[in-house]
Amino acid sequence: MTTHKIALVTGANKGIGKEIARQLGQAGFTVLMGSRDLARGEAAAKELVAEGLDATGIQLEVTDEQSVRSAAEEIESTYGRLDVLVNNAAIIPVGDDAVSRVESGVLRSAFETNVIGLVSVTQALLPLLSRAGQARIVNLSTSLASFAQVGDPESRMSTVLTLGYNSSKAAVNMVTVMLANELRATGILVNAADPGNCATDMGGSDAPRTPAEGAAVAVRLATLGSDGATGEVHAEAGRLPW
Template sequence: MSEAAGKVALVTGANKGIGYATAESLARAGATVLLGARNAQAGMTAAAKLASAGLDVHFLPIDVTDRKSIEAAADRIAEDWGRLDILINNAAVSPEHGVPPSAADPDLLRLTYETNVFGLVATTQAMLPLLRAAAAGRIVNMSTGLASLKLTSGRDAPFAFSRLLAYNSSKTAVNAVTVQFANELLDTPIKVNAANPGLCATDLSNGKGRPPSEGAAVAVGLALLGEDGPTGGLYGDSGQVPW
């Protein structure tokens, strides 16, 4: 039997890109997947496509920037499934246009943090009672190597070229949020980790990179960690990524 069989998973921002690939991978592994999206038409279309392939996928409306939307999603999960085994916080935005940090628009930082950080925290808080109701909940926060201070600091750092102030710093904040929740939940069966999917061909990367399914594999692996798995870290294809 698959490790995902019988589990209920929510993936936010899952109507396309890495989120969609993650939803599909979890469903193919045997999970019941709640495909979260703020755009109802896009979400229903994506869920219907996976369901037509025989996968147990259901569209769940959720806008992570809207507290009422988050609460409604949590209420529906509680009513229809009674618990949540896996939460993949994937929803994110990157509205920047390649300007240096000195020219970054503070309003774009606020907009980015509203989804990438505040929305992630609000969603996690709302879903936590449902994760506690599961035997061993798993929370995976989608991050990036661009959030690593070690990998972006200094002239010779591998990702020093990236000057996306709002996006990169918001994901660094996601890493810190991951640690905070992991520490709070250390004495529970719940594990909280961040995933570095690498550069994948999505709208955020303008279609550059590897197939989203390869990046999704990182998140899926963390979602299906066993009892002896790690918590409170950032992980990619080759293992732990430095903060």
């Protein structure tokens, strides 16, 4: 059993997820890099190990209940606890579009991964997080889930027509608040992080922020002290308006 704190990051084989894993590793965590494709997760972990970090790949498909159970069992048998869970895995489904045009199957796929998968992973790992004492849960969100910003016709956010992604991430914000309320007496803090528009497969190569910049707010929330916030959504500049 390692004496290091243990962190699991879902969707950690690339993009913001890999940068969150890297920065947690640099902060002294043993990092478990969840990936649908184990080989890709192991390759990403090998990259971090070459940098002197403690990282390992773990197979985790958030929409597959057996995969989620197996990952939880593996973490329990190897480490006995979990100090940080970062729910990073998410999709903008192909065909995501405006309310008047989006197909129902596209909406389903967004919610299956971004909400139901997130809740499934969190439920499976809560017993291990409870063993860690002051554990932290961070859910990746977005300004596109902010009613205040999307509702402002002067905001760029009002022009992004991806109902599946926006609405599923708004649901993630509600999951965050409700779970924070549920765990308020346990010492487990639950928050959501908006990384901003980053140059990833999801954000596109011309996005203004780097994955490392986007990862920083999630890492900050993952390492909050005992007096830290809970039930909030934060971007780099601070708390995000709902």
